[in-house]
Amino acid sequence: MYRIGHAWDTHKLVEGRKLILGGIEIESNLGLLGHSDADVCLHAVAESLLGSLALGDLGTFYPDNSDKTLNMDSKIILSECYQRVLDKGYILGNLDITIYSQNIRISPIRDKIRNSIANILNVEIDKVSLKATTYEKMGFIGRGEALACECVCLIYKK
Helix, strand or coil: CCCEEEEEEEEEEEECCCCECCEEECCCCCEECCCCCCCCCHHHHHHHHHHHHCCCCHHCEEEEEEEHHCCCCCCHHHHHHHHHHHHCCCCEEEEEEEEECCCCCCCHHHHHHHHHHHHCCCCCCEEEEEEEECCCHHHHHHHHCEEEEEEEEEEECC
16 A cells, blocks of 8 residues: 655744754755754655654644754654654655755755665665755745755555
8 A cells, every 4th residue: 555745844044043954964154943953854754754644744743832842853853753654554665855945055965965864764765856946036935035845755555
């Protein structure tokens, strides 16, 4: 039995925060604002996995008003969400991830992010596709005010 999950996450870019994408710290003057470390990439992956089995969303398990989740490492979030998938008897088929960013270049760090995600999930790198695109200078992403990420996942019964 196959299941598909989809998720989108976005966070505002601000000064004074680290920029973390896919579990990798990126050198930047701006970082993502959020209750946790605000890793839009790992959040989208984690939520797509939860969605594939109708388990809820990230807020179900990691509320943004809890001291326990304040500044939480999104690698832990992703690992725990994937464990929920494994506990239901499913494994990852593949991820298809798109990062939306106007000014932060993803191509130089694409393989680092793919490796990071594959390592967190303990899967082969060829199960993690990562693409990036701009917003052609339109909207809040195009103005460089935020980053977003979208992920589709396929899981299947062991």
